[in-house]
Amino acid sequence: MATTDALTPERILEATEEVLRRHGPAKATVVDVARALGVSHGSVYRHFRTKTALREAVTQRWLDRTSRALSGVVAGSEPPETRLRRWLAELFAAKRRKVGDDPELFATYMVLVGETSAVVNRHRADLTGQLARIIHEGLERGEFAPAGASPEVLARAVFDATGRFHDPAYAREWADPGIDAEFTALVDLVLRGLRAP
Amino acid sequence: MATTDALTPERILEATEEVLRRHGPAKATVVDVARALGVSHGSVYRHFRTKTALREAVTQRWLDRTSRALSGVVAGSEPPETRLRRWLAELFAAKRRKVGDDPELFATYMVLVGETSAVVNRHRADLTGQLARIIHEGLERGEFAPAGASPEVLARAVFDATGRFHDPAYAREWADPGIDAEFTALVDLVLRGLRAP
Numbered sequence: 001m002a003t004t005d006a007l008t009p010e011r012i013l014e015a016t017e018e019v020l021r022r023h024g025p026a027k028a029t030v031v032d033v034a035r036a037l038g039v040s041h042g043s044v045y046r047h048f049r050t051k052t053a054l055r056e057a058v059t060q061r062w063l064d065r066t067s068r069a070l071s072g073v074v075a076g077s078e079p080p081e082t083r084l085r086r087w088l089a090e091l092f093a094a095k096r097r098k099v100g101d102d103p104e105l106f107a108t109y110m111v112l113v114g115e116t117s118a119v120v121n122r123h124r125a126d127l128t129g130q131l132a133r134i135i136h137e138g139l140e141r142g143e144f145a146p147a148g149a150s151p152e153v154l155a156r157a158v159f160d161a162t163g164r165f166h167d168p169a170y171a172r173e174w175a176d177p178g179i180d181a182e183f184t185a186l187v188d189l190v191l192r193g194l195r196a197p
Numbered sequence: 198m199a200t201t202d203a204l205t206p207e208r209i210l211e212a213t214e215e216v217l218r219r220h221g222p223a224k225a226t227v228v229d230v231a232r233a234l235g236v237s238h239g240s241v242y243r244h245f246r247t248k249t250a251l252r253e254a255v256t257q258r259w260l261d262r263t264s265r266a267l268s269g270v271v272a273g274s275e276p277p278e279t280r281l282r283r284w285l286a287e288l289f290a291a292k293r294r295k296v297g298d299d300p301e302l303f304a305t306y307m308v309l310v311g312e313t314s315a316v317v318n319r320h321r322a323d324l325t326g327q328l329a330r331i332i333h334e335g336l337e338r339g340e341f342a343p344a345g346a347s348p349e350v351l352a353r354a355v356f357d358a359t360g361r362f363h364d365p366a367y368a369r370e371w372a373d374p375g376i377d378a379e380f381t382a383l384v385d386l387v388l389r390g391l392r393a394p
Binding site (some may be wrong): 145146153154156157158160161162163164167169181182185186188189190191192193194197 | 342343350351353354355357358359360361364366378379382383385386387388389390391394
């Protein structure tokens with residue numbers, strides 16, 4: 001079949017997301033994915049050796065969309081403080097969109113995320129790595145303090161401090177009426193903490 | 198019976214905690230509590246009009262232990278920054294002890310906490326109120342900035358920023374090897390954010 005020839009990992013992951021959306025994380029199987037693509041399940045296993053590997057890859061892909069969207073902010077040319085503020089705002093906005101646009105798919109991915117700490121740790125490392133790049137630049141330019149601090153340690157602190165606005169455990173609070181003001185107050189506090197005196 | 202005469206709300210709540218510990222949150226009933234006290238369930242209902250009221254009261258009592266322990270730090274005579282740091286450290290320590298000393302009771306209370314947002318909101322208001330008192334003093338003395346900021350808004354920002362170190366959703370991470378260093382880095386960042394230039 002023509003479809004088999006063009007069977008790429010990306011096509012399999014697209015179909016997997018669709019199957020997860022339709023059947024939910026408990027019932028979705030590799031056979032469902034193969035059927036949706038019109039291929040044998042052996043063809044799927046040639047790209048993803050186990051069901052677990054397939055579930056991890058689709059979760060990674062979902063998380064990577066956020067990291068990729070944010071990497072543009074890291075690469076910008078504005079002052080580090082402006083970029084840091086925008087990065088945090090865009091992370092919050094991206095997470096909110098993921099919940100708001102498709103709550104069922106979000107719930108599905110929350111189940112998958114709970115299964116695979118390795119993928120989640122890699123995602124957190126990606127994001128704190130991006131933060132560390134901005135912070136490193138701020139320290140180098142003397143705009144952030146304390147001089148000589150580790151960008152990685154500060155990045156982790158900033159990431160932890162803003163958890164309420166990106167950790168899905170708090171997703172239920174993201175539509176609260178005061179949430180934007182609370183986000184701004186927290187980011188202001190964190191940025192004052194980073195700013196060189 | 199003599200026991201009935203001395204039936205105080207506090208004795209009922211003690212017995213309720215013991216019943217919850219023995220039977221778990223799903224199975225514990227008011228009849229179990231009455232039996233443990235050697236009284237009729239009517240006697241219990243005279244103090245707590247519904248099972249829900251009893252469960253909320255016992256949850257409140259459990260949370261109040263933490264607030265009470267921390268109120269001593271608020272009332273201290275050291276500089277606001279010292280007290281704020283100690284308050285955050287004692288909150289983290291108290292929460293860790295609650296998980297570590299009796300994980301099953303902790304899990305039970307997590308179920309109860311999930312049932313009653315009013316009690317949880319009141320607890321958060323207690324804690325942020327304590328923080329606001331320390332921050333208010335720091336602002337008054339000119340040790341905290343920005344001048345004219347709302348102690349309540351800053352208190353909420355500090356509380357949110359430190360969520361990883363007191364929100365039970367993160368309890369599983371509290372034994373991680375790097376957790377104390379991460380706590381210190383975050384508190385340092387937050388305190389730099391509060392300190393007057």
